[in-house]
Each structure stands twice: as structure tokens, then as C-alpha cells.
Amino acid sequence: MTSLSTKKTPSKHLSSSNIPQEAFDWYDEYAHGDIDRRTFLSRLGTLSIAGLTLSVVAGALTPNYALAEQVSFNDPDIIASYLEFDTPNGHGKGRGYLVIPKNVNADNKAPTVLVAHENRGLNPYIEDVARRLAKAGFIAFAPDALFPLGGYPGNDDAGREMQKSLDGNKIEGDFMDAATLLQKHAFSTGKVGMVGFCYGGYLTNTLAAAMPDTIQAGAPYYGTPAKANIEKIKASLQIHFAEIDQRVNDTWPDYEKALKANKVDYTAYIYPKTNHGFHNDSTARYDEKNAELAWQRTVSFFDKTLRA
Structure with a gap:
């Protein structure tokens, strides 16, 4: 790593x-x-x-995104750009932040990871997560659900209202088409993982259920379960919870029961004394020790599941 x-x-x-x-x-x-x-x-x-x-x-x-940079956008080991793509299962057109390790190309391919943001669009924290993944050797792609409305507005309050106004099924379709894009990318090994936070955790669970032949590994952070097709999940899951997060944690017993019943390969971690959003290093909810532990586990999980 x-x-x-x-x-x-x-x-x-x-x-x-x-x-x-x-x-x-x-x-x-x-x-x-x-x-x-x-x-x-x-x-x-x-x-x-x-x-x-x-x-x-x-x-x-409240998030202060000036604090949320662990990997610079101009880090010499990565190449970052914005990419528009077709989303026939969603809003028709999507846009996301694509980050590729500099040494990856058609002759030296890499596994991929789809990054799903919270309920407010593609903010700088999520872009930094994509850069961290590229720094660890993965092709990372972070779509912006708000692209149909002009993209993340630079303000979380406005972003939340914008995302709330969109059709959730179409957002899911946008991310599904993004996963297909990664699987077929010229530099991709064809293996696709997914990590998401809050709403993005829900999307990670949802795509694992809806795209069992595409998503091979999922790492949802404090996300609620998929609403359907849990029995179809083939991906390995590494699930991260904050201890002080009753809204999400109340959904876990039934979800765990369904995962066990369907023999899904999963591991779940609960991080003590943490709040929802503990991985987001732009607010006081950030818990450095547990965030770093969770991220080390996540990268190791993708190394194990996507590089084999």
C-alpha cells in the first residue's frame, strides 16, 4: 500500500x-x-x-474543504481530469473526476474503484478520496450526481437541495453506467470495486446488488442497505460503521441477516466513539485514528479482492 x-x-x-x-x-x-x-x-x-x-x-x-487535501491535485504520481460520459440508464449524460496512476496505461493496466459521494454532490473531500486511491495504484472515478443541474455548486447547503430534487433512480443509473465505463476502460483490468460515504455507502450496497457481474468488491461507509436484490450480491463487502450513528446502525441487524442468509462474503467494522462522517477530514466529526485505520483496511481490501 x-x-x-x-x-x-x-x-x-x-x-x-x-x-x-x-x-x-x-x-x-x-x-x-x-x-x-x-x-x-x-x-x-x-x-x-x-x-x-x-x-x-x-x-x-460545517465542512471546510480547504482542510480536506491529503493528495495534491498536481501530485506527480497521478493524472487527474474531468470526464463526461453517456448515462443511458440515468440522466443521459454524466460527468466525473477521473484519476489515473501515472504509470498506468494500455500496456500496464490497473484495477478500478468507483467513488460515490454523500448527499450533496462531488465535493473536494470526495475528489481527494479519488486521488488517494490513484496514489495507491487504482484507477478511480468519482461521478457528480449534480451534473444534470450544473454540478456541485461549491456550497453543501445548495448541493443538498439540488441532490434532493433529482430522481434517485436516475442517480443510481448514472453510477451504474459509470461502473460499466470503468470495467471497459482501456487501462482497466476489468475489475471494479466501489467505495462510498453516507448516501454513497447506500449506492455501494445498491450497485453490489444490482450489478453482481460488475462490482467485485464494495466498501460502504455508514451507508444504508440496498432496497432490493441482496440475494444477487456476488461482491465481497467490507462495511464500515460509526458507533454513534443510530440512524444507520438500526438498519444493520436486518441487513446482516440478509447477507448471512445469502452467503455474502462480508466483514463489518464498528469504530468506537465515532460519529457519522468520521472519515471526512473537513469537519470536527473527523476521527483521525479511526479514519486512518478504516482507510488502511479499505485499500488492503481492494488490493486483496481486485488484484488477484
Whole structure:
């Protein structure tokens, strides 16, 4: 596994130990559209947090993407570009961020990994995840579900509303066509893995069920199960959960029962004292130790399942 420079949480970023758990719970409700921004801020205002203002706490919970770069976009070991592609099963046209290791070509092919973003479009954190995968030797492709509406707007609040307005079935179709693109890419070995976060975790579970002959390995992070076809999954799954994430974790017992019943090869990890989104290094929900452990496991999992 290619090592990356160690990412440290910047001192200007509050750590989770400085923020009451209620604030994380309310942010999770806000991020998933259960409450609006006014309600979220109003609730934060009821907390007594010594020495910290409402704006500081809200700012710590809200993504600051200037912090979310572990691999530079101009790293000499990778070649990154944006690619438009046909999505006959989705919105008709899609666009994504394609990152290829510099030493990969038609004569030196590599396995591929589809990267699925959260419920707000292709933000800088997800682009960085794609670069990390390329740095580890995989061809990575991260589609933007918001492309039909002009693409990720640079603002998570707007991105969330945009994604909510789109047909979910068509978004799934866009990502399915992206998986097919990777399988057939001229530099691809034909092996396709998938990793996704939050909504992208749901997409990872869904594509594993819907495309059993395409997706060979899936690593969903705090994602809900596929709604259908679990019995068709052939992929190996490595499933990552945050311990303090009741909304997602409540879905796990039934999902695990279905995976066992259908003899799916899976491993599940629950990371102690972490919140939903703990891998995202742009907010105070980030847990460096557990995020790095989860990522090491993920890269090793793809090495094992896609390079054989």
C-alpha cells in the first residue's frame, strides 16, 4: 500500500472532545434534511459551551474543504481530469473526476474503484478520496450526481437541495453506467470495486446488488442497505460503521441477516466513539485514528479482492 503523508487535524479545527454529542446529533439531522439550518442553529444556541461561540461551533461542524487535501491535485504520481460520459440508464449524460496512476496505461493496466459521494454532490473531500486511491495504484472515478443541474455548486447547503430534487433512480443509473465505463476502460483490468460515504455507502450496497457481474468488491461507509436484490450480491463487502450513528446502525441487524442468509462474503467494522462522517477530514466529526485505520483496511481490501 502506498503511504500518504500523515494528516493532522489543524489546530484551528475543534476536536470532537470540545463539542457536546447533542451538537453532532443535530448536525446529522441537518445534513440529512431532517431539520433546516435555522432549527440547527437554534438548537446549537441552547448549548452552553465554555469559551466557544455559536459561530465557532457551527463552523467546526460545517465542512471546510480547504482542510480536506491529503493528495495534491498536481501530485506527480497521478493524472487527474474531468470526464463526461453517456448515462443511458440515468440522466443521459454524466460527468466525473477521473484519476489515473501515472504509470498506468494500455500496456500496464490497473484495477478500478468507483467513488460515490454523500448527499450533496462531488465535493473536494470526495475528489481527494479519488486521488488517494490513484496514489495507491487504482484507477478511480468519482461521478457528480449534480451534473444534470450544473454540478456541485461549491456550497453543501445548495448541493443538498439540488441532490434532493433529482430522481434517485436516475442517480443510481448514472453510477451504474459509470461502473460499466470503468470495467471497459482501456487501462482497466476489468475489475471494479466501489467505495462510498453516507448516501454513497447506500449506492455501494445498491450497485453490489444490482450489478453482481460488475462490482467485485464494495466498501460502504455508514451507508444504508440496498432496497432490493441482496440475494444477487456476488461482491465481497467490507462495511464500515460509526458507533454513534443510530440512524444507520438500526438498519444493520436486518441487513446482516440478509447477507448471512445469502452467503455474502462480508466483514463489518464498528469504530468506537465515532460519529457519522468520521472519515471526512473537513469537519470536527473527523476521527483521525479511526479514519486512518478504516482507510488502511479499505485499500488492503481492494488490493486483496481486485488484484488477484
